[in-house]
Amino acid sequence: MDQIITLEEVKKHRRKSSVWMVIHNDVYDVTSFLEEHPGGEDSLLEVAGKDGTQGFEDVGHSDDARELLKKYKIGSLPPQQKTSFIQDCSKLKWAVLALAGAIVLGFVIKKAMNK
Ligand code: HEM
Known part of the structure; x- marks a missing residue:
């Protein structure tokens, strides 16, 4: 142990x-x-x-x-003092989600402006 x-x-x-x-x-x-x-x-x-x-x-x-x-x-x-890998990954996950969100928002705005 x-x-x-x-x-x-x-x-x-x-x-x-x-x-x-x-x-x-x-x-x-x-x-x-x-x-x-x-x-x-x-x-x-x-x-x-x-x-x-x-x-x-x-x-x-x-x-x-x-x-x-x-x-x-x-x-x-x-x-309880361990820095978990999952925690590290979740930071990355949020960064990717934020980036994806920004791209989608960009498309939506572009589409709205083309109308
Ligand atoms: C028990 C912990 C560690 C061990 C066993 C270890 C072992 C080694 C070994 C064997 C090397 C030769 C190059 C290689 O084989 O990669 C090396 C180079 C080096 N290590 Fe560590 N290391 C440890 C911790 C650290 C830490 C905590 C730092 C910095 C905060 C560090 C900084 C460096 C640097 C700057 C080099 C020189 C790299 C170079 O000249 O290209 N090491 N270490």
């Missing part, structure tokens, strides 16, 4: 002596990885005690890097 670790607990580990971070709702202890990180320790320290998912994904880490993650995983966020 996964160890449940809250965001409040992760927040306490943001100093070089102990660096934890959240990536995709899982908690990682990267303290021993700081010096080994090919992207430097600063990029890791920047998101220490926080959610580093965005930073991790922005870089476009390789499959090797993703494989390496497993080594440092110490637990997961409690379900």
